[in-house]
Amino acid sequence: MYTIKRAAELTGIGLPTLRAWERRYGVVSPVRSEGRYRLYSDGDLRALRIMASLVDDGWTASEAAAETLRRLDGVDPAMLPPGGTVGEGTVDGPARVGGPAGGFVDGVEPDGLQEVMEAAADLDASRLGVVLDRAFADENYPRMVGGWLMPVLLSVGSAWADGRITTAGEHLVSHAVHRRLAALYDATPKATAGPLVVLGLPPGSRHELGLLAFSVGARRAGMRTAYLGADLPTAEWVGAVSRRHAGAAVLSVPRLADAVAAQAVVDAVRQQAPGVVMAVGGGHQGQVAGALLLGHDLAAGVKALGASLPRTRSARA
Numbered sequence: 001m002y003t004i005k006r007a008a009e010l011t012g013i014g015l016p017t018l019r020a021w022e023r024r025y026g027v028v029s030p031v032r033s034e035g036r037y038r039l040y041s042d043g044d045l046r047a048l049r050i051m052a053s054l055v056d057d058g059w060t061a062s063e064a065a066a067e068t069l070r071r072l073d074g075v076d077p078a079m080l081p082p083g084g085t086v087g088e089g090t091v092d093g094p095a096r097v098g099g100p101a102g103g104f105v106d107g108v109e110p111d112g113l114q115e116v117m118e119a120a121a122d123l124d125a126s127r128l129g130v131v132l133d134r135a136f137a138d139e140n141y142p143r144m145v146g147g148w149l150m151p152v153l154l155s156v157g158s159a160w161a162d163g164r165i166t167t168a169g170e171h172l173v174s175h176a177v178h179r180r181l182a183a184l185y186d187a188t189p190k191a192t193a194g195p196l197v198v199l200g201l202p203p204g205s206r207h208e209l210g211l212l213a214f215s216v217g218a219r220r221a222g223m224r225t226a227y228l229g230a231d232l233p234t235a236e237w238v239g240a241v242s243r244r245h246a247g248a249a250v251l252s253v254p255r256l257a258d259a260v261a262a263q264a265v266v267d268a269v270r271q272q273a274p275g276v277v278m279a280v281g282g283g284h285q286g287q288v289a290g291a292l293l294l295g296h297d298l299a300a301g302v303k304a305l306g307a308s309l310p311r312t313r314s315a316r317a
C-alpha cells in the first residue's frame, strides 16, 4: 500500500487532484490507516494512471472517470496484482487513443503498431528493433515522427496505464526509440554558423523523446543546436544560455506537472538574458507564458523557430 505522497510520486498526479478525483469522480476509494491517512493499492494506482492518461489526452475529467471505470470493467482495482492486466489481458492495441475523437492521424492505426505492442508485451527486443528500423527508414522524417512515432508512443503510454504492457515493456520501447533518435541526431551534419539553439527539459521532467525528435528536425533544417536532455536545473539553463551566447532556448512541457518548472526556466532566462528567444513545445506548452509556442507539429515548429531566430538558416531537404 502507498501513502498519498508516494501515490503522487508514482503517478505524477498532484495531491489536490488525487483527493478531487476520489471525492468528485470516485475513480479510487483508498482505504484509511488507523491514523485516518489514505492508503492506495496497486489497483488504485492503475485506475489513477488510466484517468491521468485520458485527461492528458484531452478528455474532460468526468468523461475520463466514466471511461476509467468502464475500462476497469467492474474489476475491483484493489484486487488487481502489480503489473496485472485488466479485462482479458490481451495485447490487441488500444481501441482508441488521444481522446474521445481518436488520436491517430486520419483515424488510421500506424503500420506495425500491433507488432510494437506484442514485442513490448513479450520483451522481444529483436522483433521491436525490426519494426523500429523499418519505420525509421522512412525518408520523410517529419511524416515518420508525426504520423508514426508519436502515435505509437501515445499508444504505448495508454497500454502501460491500462496494464496491458509492463513498465519493463514500456522502457524497452522508449529506450529503443531514444537510441535511434540519438543516432539520427549525431548523424545529422552540424551547422557551424548561425545562432545557437539550446534544447532541453525543465527540472524534474524526463519525457524527452518529443523534444529529441524536434532537435533532430532543427538540426536537419540547418540550425546550430546543443541538446542538453532531461531534467536540467533552472540555474543550469541560465548558465548554458549565457555562457554559449545562445540565440534561442527550446523547452518541452510534456505533462501539466512540468509547466511550473518550465515557467520558472522561461522567467529566469528572460530576466538574465533578455535577448534570447524562448520557445516551448510539448502537450502542455499552452500553460507557459512569455514564450513562443511551437505547436504540436514538428515541421511547423521547426519553421516557426527558424523564423524567430535573429538570422534564419535555409532548410536542407
Ligand code: B12
Binding pocket: 009, 010, 011, 012, 013, 049, 050, 052, 053, 054, 055, 056, 149, 150, 151, 153, 154, 156, 157, 158, 160, 161, 170, 171, 174, 178, 204, 205, 206, 207, 208, 209, 210, 211, 214, 250, 251, 252, 253, 254, 255, 256, 257, 280, 281, 282, 283, 284, 294, 295, 296, 297, 298, 301, 302
Ligand atoms: C516513454 C515514457 C516515459 C519514459 C520517458 C523516456 C524518455 N527518455 O523520454 C520514462 C520511463 C522516463 C517515463 C517516466 C514517467 N512517466 Co511516462 N510516459 C512515456 C510515454 C509512453 C511516451 C512519452 C513521450 O515521449 N511522449 C511524446 C509525445 C508522444 O507526446 P507529447 O509530449 O504530448 O508531445 C506531442 C507534441 O507536443 C509534440 N512534441 C513533443 N515534444 C515537442 C517539442 C517541441 C519543441 C515541439 C514543437 C513539439 C513537441 O509531439 C507530440 C505529438 O503531438 C507517455 C505516453 C504519452 N501519452 O505521452 C508516458 C506518460 C507521459 N508518462 C506518465 C507517467 C505517469 C510517468 C511517471 C510519473 C511514471 C513514474 N511513476 O515514474 C514518470 C515521470 C517522469 C518525469 N518526472 O518526467 C503518464 C503521464 C500522466 C500525466 N497526466 O501526467 C503518461 C501519459 C503515461 C500514461 N498514459 O499514463 N515515461
